[in-house]
Amino acid sequence: MIFMSISSPEKFRRILRMAATAATSMQLAASRPSILSSRKIVKPVASVQVAAAGAKLASSNYVSSTSNFRRNITTTAVKFQRTVTKAMAETSKGKAGPSLAIDLRGKRAFIAGIADDNGYGWAIAKALAAAGAEILVGTWVPALNIFETSLRRGKFDDSRVLPDGSLMQITKVYPLDAVFDNPDDVPEDIKTNKRYAGSSRWTVQEVAESVKEDFGSIDILVHSLANGPEVSKPLLETSRKGYLAAISASSYSFVSLLKHFAPIMNPGGATVSLTYIASERIIPGYGGGMSSAKAALESDTRVLAFEAGRKHGIRVNTISAGPLGSRAAKAIGFIDTMIEYSFNNAPVQKELSADEVGNAAAFLASPLASAITGATIYVDNGLNAMGVAVDSPVFKNLNIPKAGE
Numbered sequence: 001m002i003f004m005s006i007s008s009p010e011k012f013r014r015i016l017r018m019a020a021t022a023a024t025s026m027q028l029a030a031s032r033p034s035i036l037s038s039r040k041i042v043k044p045v046a047s048v049q050v051a052a053a054g055a056k057l058a059s060s061n062y063v064s065s066t067s068n069f070r071r072n073i074t075t076t077a078v079k080f081q082r083t084v085t086k087a088m089a090e091t092s093k094g095k096a097g098p099s100l101a102i103d104l105r106g107k108r109a110f111i112a113g114i115a116d117d118n119g120y121g122w123a124i125a126k127a128l129a130a131a132g133a134e135i136l137v138g139t140w141v142p143a144l145n146i147f148e149t150s151l152r153r154g155k156f157d158d159s160r161v162l163p164d165g166s167l168m169q170i171t172k173v174y175p176l177d178a179v180f181d182n183p184d185d186v187p188e189d190i191k192t193n194k195r196y197a198g199s200s201r202w203t204v205q206e207v208a209e210s211v212k213e214d215f216g217s218i219d220i221l222v223h224s225l226a227n228g229p230e231v232s233k234p235l236l237e238t239s240r241k242g243y244l245a246a247i248s249a250s251s252y253s254f255v256s257l258l259k260h261f262a263p264i265m266n267p268g269g270a271t272v273s274l275t276y277i278a279s280e281r282i283i284p285g286y287g288g289g290m291s292s293a294k295a296a297l298e299s300d301t302r303v304l305a306f307e308a309g310r311k312h313g314i315r316v317n318t319i320s321a322g323p324l325g326s327r328a329a330k331a332i333g334f335i336d337t338m339i340e341y342s343f344n345n346a347p348v349q350k351e352l353s354a355d356e357v358g359n360a361a362a363f364l365a366s367p368l369a370s371a372i373t374g375a376t377i378y379v380d381n382g383l384n385a386m387g388v389a390v391d392s393p394v395f396k397n398l399n400i401p402k403a404g405e
Helices: 009-031 120-130 141-152 206-213 241-263 290-312 335-345 352-366
Strands: 048-050 055-058 062-066 071-075 108-112 134-140 170-176 218-221 265-275 314-321 376-379
Touching: 062 120, 062 206, 108 120, 108 241, 120 134, 120 218, 120 265, 134 241, 141 170, 141 314, 141 352, 218 314, 218 352, 241 265, 241 290, 265 290, 265 352, 290 314, 314 352, 352 376
Parallel strands: 108 134, 108 218, 134 170, 218 265, 265 314, 314 376
Antiparallel strands: 048 071, 055 062
């Protein structure tokens, strides 16, 4: 307790203001802990008492000097339960590196849809591996033999190089056909197809069971697969069979993967899929129901973010990536034109690299994105923001700057 002799009302008012300011500062310190503090934060009770002789409180602005006055200002203990995300890195010499970095050491990722080394799925696998994650891959059954042979013979070694000079390691490759949920869904013509001969347990349910048997759990699920057998046809000329096939392979496959893998995903896990701006903009030539499939995938991302978030504690996001000249994209027939269009019209005038999409996926899968779910993240040099094509002759007199100018 602090006792002070007050010689005048004005001095007493100044002392009261100082005491109130000190108490307020203590209260703010108790209610706004540092982000670097521990999860449980308890501030001690702070008490400031001012007693004075010959002072009487007459109003909020006037203190009489004829009676005693005592004021108690007390803060209360405040407890916080807070999850603090810490991202640490180490240099090759063991010294502490930047304090904010993507660290996925101890995490395990399953990437569905890798069949070569030049697509977004491969780039995502590399980024996750560079951050320290263990990599498991699901490869379409008819492409499995070629992929594993190329991997084993070192044909992908140049593409496997990580930023630290090491090679990306793929712990295991699983045969996968995400069009089929379980063995009962597989028609006889597929069972007897020569391209499926020699492979087993490749439906979504069976692959999830195999991963559980082999590793117990995963932390990250990546959906990097799509197929539209009639993609070159306008929507008006697309058959029901072709339309539903596009939906099944390109969007429902993600629902099925999450349904079967979620039970073996650790709390705090994350999923990432790949979409395209044709889901919300007209892209002539991207037909066969593929634009509808991407729209469905984005809608499902939002719904599954809620359902999987509440039930399993899993985050669900999708990346709307710009055009890339991958093997799969060549099936569209005009991918080179789309790459040129993107370069000429995007706010950031450069060719998009697969690594940029991979880096975005690694971020979304990391604790740094722990509050991001249900989102469509654009990684396209900003093309999605454009309302017109600035390379159109209509704008030739506007002197629109180009990169480097």
